[in-house]
Amino acid sequence: MKVLIAYTTRRGSTREVAEKIGEILKSKGMEVNVSNVAEVSDISSYNAAVIGAPVMRFRFLPPAKKFVKSNKEALSKIPVAYFSLGITMKEDTPKRRERMMKKLKVVTRQVEPVDVGLFGGKYQGRDYRDWDKITAWAEGLAEKIK
Numbered sequence: 001m002k003v004l005i006a007y008t009t010r011r012g013s014t015r016e017v018a019e020k021i022g023e024i025l026k027s028k029g030m031e032v033n034v035s036n037v038a039e040v041s042d043i044s045s046y047n048a049a050v051i052g053a054p055v056m057r058f059r060f061l062p063p064a065k066k067f068v069k070s071n072k073e074a075l076s077k078i079p080v081a082y083f084s085l086g087i088t089m090k091e092d093t094p095k096r097r098e099r100m101m102k103k104l105k106v107v108t109r110q111v112e113p114v115d116v117g118l119f120g121g122k123y124q125g126r127d128y129r130d131w132d133k134i135t136a137w138a139e140g141l142a143e144k145i146k
Contacts, residue, residue, distance in 0.1 A: 001029075001030045001031065001047045001048065001145075001146065002030070002031045002032075002033070002045060002046050002047050002048075003025055003030050003031065003032050003033070003046060003047065003048045003049070003050065003145065004033050004035070004040065004043055004046040004048070004049045004050070005018045005021055005022050005025075005032060005033065005034045005035070005049075005050045005051075005052070006018075006035055006036070006037045006040050006049060006050070006051050006052070006064075006067060007034070007035075007036060007037065007051070007052040007053065007064070008036060008037050008038070008052075008053045008054075008061045008063040008064045008067075009036070009053075009054065009061075010054060010056060010061070011122065013054070013085060013121055013122040013127075013129065014052050014053060014054050014085055014121075015036070016129075017052060017083065017085060017119065017129065017134055018034050018050075018052050018083075019034055020131070020134055020135070020138070021034075021050060021052075021083070021134070021137075021138040021141070022034040024135060024138035024139055024142065025050075025138065025141070025142055028139075028142040030142065033046075037051075037063050037064055037066075037067040038063060040067070043071050043074050043075070044074060046078060047078055047079075047145075048078050048079045048080070048081075048145040049075055049078060049079075049080045049081075050080075050081045050082075050083065050141070050145075051064055051067065051068060051080065051081070051082050051083075051107070052064070052082065052083040052084065052085075053065075053084060054084060054085045054086055054121055055084055055085070055086035055088065055100060055103045055104075056086070058103065059103060059106075060084065060103050060104055060106050060107060064107065065106050065107055068107045068110045068111055069110055072110050072111055075110075075111040076111055079114045079144065079145040080111050080112075080113050080114065081113050081114055081115045081116065081117070081141055081144070081145065082104060082107060082108065082113050082115075082116045082117070083116070083117035083118070083119065083137070084100060084103070084104060084116075084117070084118055084119070085119050085120065085121030085122075085129065086100060086103075086118075086120070086121050087120070087121060087123040087128065088100050089118050089119055089120045089121070089128070090120040090123070090128035091120075092118070092120075092130075092133075097118055100118045101116070101118075104116060114141075114144045114145060115137075115140070115141055115144050117134070117137040117138075117141070119133060119134055119137075
C-alpha cells in the first residue's frame with residue numbers, strides 16, 4: 001500500500017508530525033511518501049492520503065485547503081485522513097475539539113475523512129505536541145486506511 005502524507009507548515013512543527021506519522025505507517029509495512037503539499041503534483045499512484053496543516057489565526061492553512069480542493073476527485077476515491085496542530089489543542093477537551101473541527105470543515109466538506117487527528121502545536125517557544133497521542137493516532141490510522 002502506497003500512502004501520501006502531504007502537509008503544509010509555517011515553522012516546521014507540522015512537518016515533524018508528518019514525518020513521525022510516516023515512520024509509524026512505514027513500520028506497519030506501508031510505502032510512505034512525506035511531502036509538502038507544494039511539492040505534490042500527481043496523487044494518482046497513491047492508495048491513501050494523510051493531509052496535515054496547522055490552524056493558525058483561526059483557519060486551516062490555505063495551501064492544504066487548496067491541495068484538497070485541487071485533488072478532490074482523486075482523493076474521493078481513496079481513504080483520506082486529516083491531522084491538524086494548533087494552540088487550541090494544548091488541552092484536549094470536547095469544546096476545544098469542536099472548535100478545531102469547525103476550522104477543518106473547509107476540507108472535510110470537500111473530502112470525507114476516515115479519521116481526523118487533532119494535536120497541540122508549538123506556540124511562543126512552547127511545545128504542546130503530545131508525541132504519545134500522535135503515535136497512538138497514527139497506529140490506529142494504519143488499520144483504517146488499509
